[in-house]
Amino acid sequence: MATAQKPLRRDAPLAEVLERAQNADPRAVARLISLVEDDSPALREVAAALAPHTGRAQVLGLTGSPGVGKSTSTNALVAAIRKQDKRVGVLAVDPSSPFSGGALLGDRVRMQDHATDSGVYIRSMASRGHLGGLSWATPQAVRVLDAAGCDVVMVETVGVGQAEVDVASLADTTVVLLAPGMGDGIQAAKAGILEIADIFVVNKADRDGADQVVRDLNGMLRLGGRHAEAGAWRPEIVSTVASEGKGIDDVLTAIDKHRAWMEESGELHRRRLRRAAAEIEAIAVKTLRERMGDLRGQQALGSLAAAVVEGRQDPYVSADRLIDGLSSE
């Protein structure tokens, strides 16, 4: 990502790590994102130090079903953004690794194309199940990359269920990838992606059925929803063959167009307010959950659970007791 010459000592004080991260030292950035992944107590200090330096990066969300070509598309987009001489950070969030600590799809595999480029920082993150992985940790990692001077932060995740809602909630612009031959016509409708997509990319456009995917999308957009309102953004549909770099510039053009609309319409500010509210709420919920778990060494929750299993008490009354316990601690 940049110019730091000295290695970062393992026992470097946080102040030094923070300073070096703000000067785009990739090792310092890595250290800070690891603190996020580890849910380190130092995060409060990190968040306080970074806050004044955030809010500059453009945040792009990229989502789609397995097999549509997300990694290839991300790589191609990174290359195209780099040609504009912008710094890029990529967070590849794997919401399907809830229990393990590390994403299986290693950073090294993904970084190949950009390994020697100091203007690109790529990081895989595993999101971790019940404590609200993506909703809590990813925005904090975005903050780190933002404060480290990334002009663009791309958050890539598998597009199913809550993960894609979360990615949409933290992005300025959400790109949904589709590909022919994956039943995506139906998947699109099922997945509620119409609600989150600012731009549709139909990848593998050289394959049979790509035109049909575009037609299906156009058909669904005509059916209305939030896009039918006056002054609303109508999602662009772009065809690509990411493996050959075809259409990637069109994706960037669509992103720029959406960005311009966001600024003109005031939607950018509204989205960032919503994102901050969601972020605050996620941290508050996480904190409250930890307190609930900690109540008298989990005994409170354990005995409430036993009462529910035995049918002696319903879960609503039990939840009330749990909440009462929070304030009497």
Place this chain on the structure above:
Amino acid sequence: MATAQKPLRRDAPLAEVLERAQNADPRAVARLISLVEDDSPALREVAAALAPHTGRAQVLGLTGSPGVGKSTSTNALVAAIRKQDKRVGVLAVDPSSPFSGGALLGDRVRMQDHATDSGVYIRSMASRGHLGGLSWATPQAVRVLDAAGCDVVMVETVGVGQAEVDVASLADTTVVLLAPGMGDGIQAAKAGILEIADIFVVNKADRDGADQVVRDLNGMLRLGGRHAEAGAWRPEIVSTVASEGKGIDDVLTAIDKHRAWMEESGELHRRRLRRAAAEIEAIAVKTLRERMGDLRGQQALGSLAAAVVEGRQDPYVSADRLIDGLSSE
């Protein structure tokens, strides 16, 4: 589901709906599950009335990627369980419809095979994004079916990310479906399904590559994880062609075997305690979230969000303020 003759009046009092649901009147069951979907204030009363009648049903989770044949497999399993003269409730949870009120995959489509069978109740539910759809609402719907006398409650959901973790956390036995030709070898590893599967079903076993999927699974199981511990359950691997009903009895046999192990080992009770604890916690978190949103008409969260967007305050400090506001209300 059973024998109720009279239609259920729209304005029937809750007491009547509850009584009829406990007598397996499908219209009353539908009414109660709608209350869950609508997050009705009446749910507290419903939960209290049902609590003594729950804990009897065997809860099966069924999950897998789009296209592996979940609906077909569910239908075949329902038919096989019905031959044992057990009552079956099916909840098809669609975690990919976060914003819309209803699941697009209608109940009517899915019920075709069992429409005339009063021993089967099938219901699609949309889970709804940030308020913790599956984690909060699904266990309540399971309670309704349990109290209505279902011997088996099957919860079917798309197996990606948080949804499959949630379904595993509420099931006695979790069945993970795979199929050849979907990159499932890699998907399996990525998806952390080894952590949640009690039984693997390799569907479409008549297709090329099915043997390879079985080999891959066996290979991964040999690598260890929680299954390698002494006395642990080693997940069964069953091959099926659900569309022809092949192998379905083997799946039921594996489920019975797992059930027997669960009872012997004490794991059934432990899982149910964990499930109840998660359920209580989900309701408590939902309640606290509602209180946070309600704080002075959302103004508290709004002004905290503005401070974060402007870099004046970090999200941790903002979350502390939000929590402080809860107790001073």
